[in-house]
Amino acid sequence: MTSPSIRAEGLTKRFGPTLALDRLDLKIEGSKCVGFLGPNGAGKTTALKMFTDMIFPTAGEAFLNEVSVQKDRKRALAACGVLIETPEIYPSLTPTEALQMVGKLRGLSDAALADRIPGVLAEVKMGEWANKKVGKFSKGMKQRINIAAALLPDPEILLLDEPTTGLDPRGMAEVRDIIRGLKRGQRLIFMSSHLLAEVSDVCDEVALLNRGKLLFYDTISNVSTQFARGQRAIDVGFSRPIDDATLGTKLAQLTGIASWERMDPLRVRLKLSGGTDGSIERLFSEVAGLGVGAVRFQESASALEEVYMTQVERGD
């Protein structure tokens, strides 16, 4: 059995004068979860739509399991569960009927559907809505049904475009749990997101896209090590505005602080030169003891966020 793969070969898309995706060359192979990161408008959805033949490349080609999507969409998408944007489901259908439609079009037998549909609906916590019409559902509920539809054939490849869009925090956590669970199978998950925490939480690897260009693709641990150089940062929140003089004379003089950055009048980010848990604990008590109104002390965004900001800003 060959491992699942997705491949882009010089994938380019222009919308009039705008270059939405610029010669994307990417090959992902094996069972893993890959986060497709990038700011809004970076070209993530454009790329995913070309992987599913919803839009057509200006140049290049996309392959799923080495079958060209542009040449044979039916065969290419056969092994693939897809969730692009937040699709609407025919409002007169119930979730069960919508999934029956998906299953029937995919060639699943009645027996397989009878077995599988309650399972996937339960997985997305929509079991009790199985026979209610979709028309009255909220966006989040529809998104759960869409996820169920993508999971129904138990696909080798899952292409998910911001799958937690429209979900409440609990729903987002549940979907992440589902995705984590899916990683157990012989399955390749390619998931776009602009939520760094989501990608670092769920994915094994990350591809960063900005302004239509792929900036890098690697494992998250490699990215953190190589780009962020292990530097940690602490966000300190104050109950009252803190001036630069106080910052310079008191805060920045503390041991282990490499530099500081004011985020707003009540928030400062301290970048640490060391970064062990012990040094952070010490710093916590020192900042508290300064009497400058420090009320929040929180580890800053992950290394991935540092990388993201650095790389995207460099691209801009």
Added chain:
Amino acid sequence: MVANPVASSSVAAGPQGGGRTAIAATLPGTLDQIVRLTRFQFRDYLRSRRFILMFAIVGVIGLILTSVVGYFRPAFISDPLAFYGSLWGGGVPFVVVLAAVIYGADAIAGEFQNKTGYFLMGLPIRRITVYTGKFIAAFLASLAAVALFAAILVANGAYYLGGNALPWQLGESFILAVVYLLAVLAAAMMFSSMFKTSSYATLLVALLFLIGFSLLQAVVSGLANITPWFVITYANTIIGGVLSNSCENQPGMHTCKVGGGPGGGFSITVNNATIPEGAAIMIAYFLLTAVAGIFLFEREEFS
């Protein structure tokens, strides 16, 4: 770290085991998928408000015709051909256009506007399958409306003409109305493929088929003196024509005497489409617009 030209990685992810369940599925062939999709689309139509709306409109038209005929008792109620020629021949082209507007005009545009297309297009299914499945479902729903209209008129006919007074030409006319339905629906779906907003497609189809083609036909034949063989409203006259016993409405080109009395009346030459000609024009419309519609949908982007 890997960057362009080909970024790749082969790091294996999480633990194996627990894996994917084995689900036996053989991707159905295109025809099979068309049948499956049609079934769901038609079910969607049956449950939709537009289906109730269409039936209500046909019911109201039937009610008006029944009331008018009942109140005025026109002369044609004693002649089966004239009865069906006037009521069916005059009414069914409108019912067909209405059905095409309601079911066909937003069939494709609605997939974009309502974003239901994103649900379908992620599936391993050809675009032509989606288009054909939607066409057949819209055709069946429209046919139900046309059949309802026919049933109302036959019930009226049974009342005025007796139970056995069903001219065979009504069957011929029904078949021609179905061919007209195919043509108008295919054209409606072609226009639907041009837009991503249902209202534009609906407006265009309604304007074209209710006013545009008739106007074009009048201009072409009246002002330019050209036989408007390329206009579908020229062709659809055969639907009523096969039932008509009045010279002016019968298919083909011929001279009719109009009027009478002391002046002796006058002769006019009418140029109606013949049955083969009308049928050929409608079939040509169906084929050309169906191919054009599929061509457009194959190139439409879900952007």
